[in-house]
Amino acid sequence: MSCPVSHQAMPVERVDPLMPPPGYAQLLAEAPVTKVLDLIGLQTWLVTRYADVRAVLGDPRFSSDFVAPELKGLREEEDFVKPFIRLDPPEHTRFRRALTGEFTVRQIRLLEPGIRQLVEDQLDQLEKAGKGADLVEHFALPIPSLVICQLLGVPYTDHDRFQSDSKLLLTRELAPEDRMRAANQLRDFMLELVHLKRREPDAALMTRLIERSAEMEQPFSDLELASIGMLLLVAGHETTANMIALTTVALLRQPEKIEALRADPGKVDAYVEEALRLLTIVQHGVRRLATEDIEVGGEVIREGEWVIASLAAGNRDPGVYPEPDELDADRKRVSHLSFGFGPHQCLGQQLARVELQIALAALFRRFPGLRVELPEGEEIPYKHDMLIYGVHSLPVAW
Template sequence: MTGTPAEAAIPEFPGVRAAGCPFDPPPALQALQEDGPLARVRLWDGSTPWFVTTYAEQRALLAHPDVSADVTRPGYPIPTPRTGGGSLSFILMDDPEHARLRRMVQGAFTVRRVETMRPAIQRIVDGLIDDLLAGPKPVDLVEAFALPVPSLVICELLGVPYADHDFFQDNSKTIIKRNVTPEERAAAGGRLFEYLDRLVGEKLAEPADDLLSKVAARVEAGELTRPEAAQMGVLLLIAGHETTANMIALGTLALLRHPGQLDLLRESDDPQVVAGAVEELLRYLNITHSGRRRVALADIEIGGQVIRAGEGLIMPNDIGNRDPGVFPDPDALDLRRDARRHVAFGFGVHQCLGQPLARVELQVVYGTLYRRIPTLALATEPDRIPFKHDGQVYGVYELPVTW
């Protein structure tokens, strides 16, 4: 069975969230899930890729050998206008090249390796909370805490000077905004590429004990070109701070808006409770709200439909994580829920490389911030908080808090 719905029935993607429901997917997209596992959505360029609404079908397609992550293939559902040029390294490639490049850095993100970083992450979090408590209030939690935590961590891991954080944060924000021009996005990407290329050159001349030096060593060994190394650095730097920073701030806001759930987390010193809370917040919220995008390489029959070769696919993890067949009462935030099966980090060979690091950072933050500042509260009305509806990464621009 195949076919395209009537033009008027195809909703726009990304959709618009309901007023007063900033944590929930757009209602029009949730309605598609009720109608079946696959539907069509309309993108900025008029194309109508398949929209996969259910958890099982998302996982099946993300792991399917005839589904491609290669952004250069015809039919790939590009999220914004492009000016050409490179992509964000291996995340938009297929195997074997994807696997070859990913293997070069994956050792730094294993669960065992990341666990050795936990004490250092704890020191960073405690130090920033000390600064919060010693400073004026109210304060913007995004600027004073949510952004610095992952930025300091990824800078230490990569070997990037944290003194340059304003530069790389500003350019990262431009790259992931939807409403900038292709030229502005390309210029920001170019600036970050030149910056990382210079750092790779410095690591080639004077290697240190950091990940960027290990990447540079691959260049010296002839396993990687210098542009590939610089582009890999751009990917790791952006991914290493943007998503986690937004998750810290948005998660904090969600907990402040659900005080009973915040009490459960704040009053427990059990690491398993904290770890479970992180998984539920990852399920309930959605930072990468443009969906995981792919293109079919061959005809695939799934969910009562035939996806034809060359047709685009969007797997929105916010809808997948709200699938009532997998997560009962999915629109409720329930920190007691076993949410470990969520697809916030994707699925298959392209699932997020940095998920062990993100988990440890969030466990340290959520397990420390609210216990050390038990009276943490919003310093503004909820409806005045500016959300990132215009970005490919969702979150809040500011989060004024006091205590």
């Protein structure tokens, strides 16, 4: 099969803010592996079918180790280390192996009591903020930020510093120089932490990584440790914060779902999995580079060509999920794509799940009358401008 060169733009315009752009459904039905122009005007293969997305993400011939097209021509500083999600094995394996034990189901269960207490404390803060409080500022963002700070050993008093740089890194249309500047500032912030933990070791994850590194055949440099910390810090709070707020919006649209959840809190995990699938906050997919000619879904992707695997489209593939646009907590469980697939599947997914389950169950238990309450004439400010989808703010009352 031969795919003609396409000048169709990658879908980005949403009709319903809680649904992917409708163009994905059309592509999935008519041309599940096709060429489009991506967000920066680059010709790219777009893969939308569930099985094909998994095939791309699970195949080592599709590389993660490349200079992002939007940064081409911009010289990286010599003391900048790529995040390990942008490396291929064996380099990627060296980083991931050192971290895997920190994010097992067993390890995350040990964190649950502390997370529950943090959630209750933030609900207290939300209540004190009063009617019209911003759920993002007082609940959705502080919870994962506090958790990842405690885990890494980052002083939460520095949260304004790292949150502003994290937000810049995830802004969709940002000058390459500004993106690099934000990354460098975060690197310097994490380097300070590494140096602090070398001088004053404690029980936090960064100290454990320093100690583990000393026993490795190829120890991590301080820059590599800082790179690990950067990735965990950004991913550890931005993604979960957006999911808490966006899931709240989705559930408030369907109050019967909230009542069902309050009646049976034990099903919160099913609601969380469905929300993760439906909302797919990595809204523009995952980029890979073909290192040889590879057939996917009947099309031959040539060596050196770009591929974007659409997690959002794959998560709504009707061949895998009957009635894919419905939030069905009783749906037969099929692993969704929101945490990726293959060797780069999200390392912190169990932590994210636990934070979401605890936060959402407690929020609707504590505030059964929760509702969005916007100033007259205003609408919910969705993150159409960001790489990770969500809401910028969410005024609520109860």
